[in-house]
Amino acid sequence: MPLAVVLILLVIGSILFHILSPWFFTELASNWSMVDFTMNVTFYVTGFVFVVVNLFLAYCVIKFRYKKDARAAYEPENKKLEYILTGLTAIGVAAMLTPGLFVWAKFVDVPEDAHIVEAVGQQWHWTFRYPGEDGELGEVDAERISYENPFGIDPDDPNGQDDVVVYNPEAHLPVDRPVKFLLRSKDVLHNFTVAQFRVKMDLVPGMNTFMWLTPTRNGRFEVLCEELCGIGHHTMRGAVIVEDQNDFDSWLASQPTFSEQNAKPAGNAAVGAAQYAVCAACHGPQGEGIQAMNAPRIAGQSEWYLKRQIMSYKNGLRGVHEDDAIGRAMVGMVATLADEAAVDNVVAHIRTLPDNPAAATIEGDFDRGKKLYAVCAYCHGGDGLGRQALNAPRIAGSSDWYLARQLKNFKSGVRGAHPADFYGFQMGLMGQSLHDEQAVNDIIAYINTL
Ligand SMILES: [Cu+2]
Numbered sequence: 001m002p003l004a005v006v007l008i009l010l011v012i013g014s015i016l017f018h019i020l021s022p023w024f025f026t027e028l029a030s031n032w033s034m035v036d037f038t039m040n041v042t043f044y045v046t047g048f049v050f051v052v053v054n055l056f057l058a059y060c061v062i063k064f065r066y067k068k069d070a071r072a073a074y075e076p077e078n079k080k081l082e083y084i085l086t087g088l089t090a091i092g093v094a095a096m097l098t099p100g101l102f103v104w105a106k107f108v109d110v111p112e113d114a115h116i117v118e119a120v121g122q123q124w125h126w127t128f129r130y131p132g133e134d135g136e137l138g139e140v141d142a143e144r145i146s147y148e149n150p151f152g153i154d155p156d157d158p159n160g161q162d163d164v165v166v167y168n169p170e171a172h173l174p175v176d177r178p179v180k181f182l183l184r185s186k187d188v189l190h191n192f193t194v195a196q197f198r199v200k201m202d203l204v205p206g207m208n209t210f211m212w213l214t215p216t217r218n219g220r221f222e223v224l225c226e227e228l229c230g231i232g233h234h235t236m237r238g239a240v241i242v243e244d245q246n247d248f249d250s251w252l253a254s255q256p257t258f259s260e261q262n263a264k265p266a267g268n269a270a271v272g273a274a275q276y277a278v279c280a281a282c283h284g285p286q287g288e289g290i291q292a293m294n295a296p297r298i299a300g301q302s303e304w305y306l307k308r309q310i311m312s313y314k315n316g317l318r319g320v321h322e323d324d325a326i327g328r329a330m331v332g333m334v335a336t337l338a339d340e341a342a343v344d345n346v347v348a349h350i351r352t353l354p355d356n357p358a359a360a361t362i363e364g365d366f367d368r369g370k371k372l373y374a375v376c377a378y379c380h381g382g383d384g385l386g387r388q389a390l391n392a393p394r395i396a397g398s399s400d401w402y403l404a405r406q407l408k409n410f411k412s413g414v415r416g417a418h419p420a421d422f423y424g425f426q427m428g429l430m431g432q433s434l435h436d437e438q439a440v441n442d443i444i445a446y447i448n449t450l
Pocket residue numbers: 121122124189190191225226227228229233236
């Protein structure tokens with residue numbers, strides 16, 4: 001009897017959970033309502049069977065429970081019952097499979113007028129490419145892939161010159177226009193997913209895959225990788241911004257093309273030296289860092305990372321959290337760098353400063369720190385010198401009090417809180433693995449020895 005009660009409660013509980021739980025489809029933002037229909041059909045068919053079978057089981061437990069004098073009836077064959085059950089099962093299975101076939105037929109039939117966006121996945125980052133005015137993507141080759149040329153575009157291919165390469169994992173799409181995503185992976189299996197679009201597709205190294213959709217609603221949607229792709233899999237986020245055609249056009253026009261990017265002059269260290277005079281007040285004349293000013297060592301840090309941080313301060317992605325009084329000190333300072341060229345110049349100057357490691361000020365348990373660092377090594381390198389391909393900066397030789405503060409800031413969300421600060425957010429998720437202040441000190445004690 002208790003078993004029957006449990007079964008009945010299980011059925012009632014499941015139905016209530018389905019109706020009352022807040023976890024269901026996110027609001028649709030594409031043309032793929034057919035996918036929702038298909039999933040709903042599957043839900044109702046399997047839900048119906050679940051309810052009927054469990055209630056039948058409960059009924060049998062009650063009806064045929066042990067009675068002293070009762071005898072079981074022997075009835076091995078019941079043709080009529082078997083026909084009914086086979087028929088009902090066949091109808092149920094067909095109901096679940098048929099809509100899927102129609103969806104798939106539509107999914108592989110890309111509309112002629114779809115515009116093209118290429119999305120490339122790598123551990124743990126997305127990049128996007130638009131074909132530019134000629135509508136044709138340039139030839140690519142994995143051998144040419146580098147930080148400056150993340151897609152490996154052939155510099156001699158005329159079709160590639162006007163390609164727009166978006167390194168930041170943030171793609172824009174015009175609303176109500178079909179788009180075909182071409183998908184490639186640089187390393188392992190990934191999966192391009194925007195939950196609100198309902199369609200998703202694997203990225204397979206060595207293969208080109210695709211998917212298409214028509215965004216139907218303006219908004220900012222998160223891109224997830226839905227293929228377990230290594231230790232940072234959960235940090236592989238991006239965004240798709242759906243907007244009106246006009247806004248999209250002006251965004252696209254503001255992005256540099258492949259040839260414009262190649263033509264950009266390198267930073268001028270001599271010009272940068274004059275601009276650095278302001279910075280020296282806090283970061284020291286040699287970029288060695290001044291703890292009393294809370295300003296870290298920046299000498300010896302890589303070019304791409306320095307530039308990204310300065311641009312983040314400039315663009316309001318870093319140093320904007322209300323609890324980040326120290327970070328805000330930098331925001332006013334970068335205003336002295338008028339444009340991107342000025343940033344390039346000052347960074348070129350910082351690169352000429354002597355690379356002397358900062359003095360250690362933090363003590364901790366080296367052995368525990370070494371164990372904890374194993375995770376960090378995937379992105380920051382076993383030597384702590386940073387890995388450009390993974391967007392993770394050098395941390396060896398940095399001011400350790402600064403590293404400790406950053407780890408606390410990442411953990412508490414003071415750094416990496418802005419929705420467009422993907423790299424800060426990524427590190428924020430990794431920072432969650434350090435559970436207490438002792439762990440921070442231990443790991444820094446280890447980093448100090450690298
Ligand atoms: Cu992935």
